[in-house]
Amino acid sequence: MGLVVLGAGGRLGRLIRDRMPVAARWLTRADADVLDVGALTAVLAPGDCVMCLAGVTPAGSGDMQDNVRIAAAVLDAAAAARAGRVFLFSTAAVYGALPGPLTEDGPIAPLSPYGQAKVDMEHVAATHAHPSTVLRLGNVAGADAILGGWRSGFQLDVLADGTTPRRSYIGPGALARVLATLAQTPDVPPLMNLAAPGAVAMGDLLDAAGLAWTARPATGNTLANVTLDTTLLCRFTQMKPDDSTAQGIVADWQKGVPA
Template identity: 50%
Template sequence: MRGRRAVVCLSGVTPAHAASTGDALSLNADLALAAVRAAAAVGVPRVLLASSAAVYGEAEGPLKEDMACHPVSAYGQAKLEMELAAVALARDRRQAVTVLRIGNVAGADAILGGWREGMEIDTLPDGSTPARSYIGPKTLAEVVYQLCLADDLPEILNVAAPGIVQMGALLDAAGLPWTPRAAGDATVARVVFSTKQLEKRVEFAPKAGSAEGLVAEWRTYLADADG
């Protein structure tokens, strides 16, 4: 790694992985700390660590990097503990680190990536479906690359394309059928990232945050993976 500009740690333990393997969610902190130590040991100037919107809990937003986090899931709590531990170690080692709180990634999400026949989506009284901050796989890769080259990054940075996308609109753009169901009390209507800090450092394609743009990136990824 010596001579490189950044160490990027996107690895982690998700709830699904933990359930299938028995790995502890606390390993998220271990992985992040290992990345910080490795970079500091060989003088790599920056570390980028993958975190999650789950650290914000049930807040709808706009979710800003400097707001208090109140995770409601064990995964969100583990990711928040990872952030705190990594930032503390980085400060102690005088190692620049930026935690990337990544929104829903098209195709790796529960809606587009988890679509199945007969899928139901909560529908709100106004006919809309829950909306989330999203980013496509190609755009995510481009963002991470640009951040590796950037100077003066903050310790925490939200990562999503500008705007917000309804779940139903995403499936409609993909031509995947779904069935509406009445939203319950537990339905979170909107989870919206503030991307102002990211947009100061990264340029986005005009349709990067649209349902059509996200689906196009997802399909390109699938075609490349199959090829």
């Protein structure tokens, strides 16, 4: 089995490429247009496991519905090439402001066009004949708005109880390790949350990284807690205790940050 990673030039691809513990072919849009079924079919081989990191995020200016079109194109190409399972990346944003822990078989309630586009993408995967797994990804250290988006003068919402919002996170090294395991695991479920178990406070992450921040009062739009239930994921891959701590997540991220 070969592992093919699409979207290698994006932020997430750049974060995990050098951390992936198995060999893979890393393809950017210069290698194959992810909206072109013919071009994608040409770069896939029978049996290939395909991970599609390509997509549009709120940080960009693209059409959110391209996330749906990309998924459809990749699945069609994989079917035409007789490739193996396709892994597509969704987001914790599909859960909106629902209380957690958030489970794969529970309700979803996206609040943004991005979250809705990912719901639409999930529907494409669920109704396509080619085997696929959708991974609802939590925050990835370095590709997030806190560690990755930190700038001098950074402000962070503080809740009425004096704490900062909590989120499910995973470090890029841990993510690469998990993806390598899933790529080599048969009979992976069609939908899984992907994060380290539990959740961490955003302020704790910044403190662990030694990044200064200023408190500002939380508003009614601040989500206090987004915790993904990772019970299903942990049946297929082993997580380390440090994968879930602010110190461990930051240390993982900093291993890949140039000195």
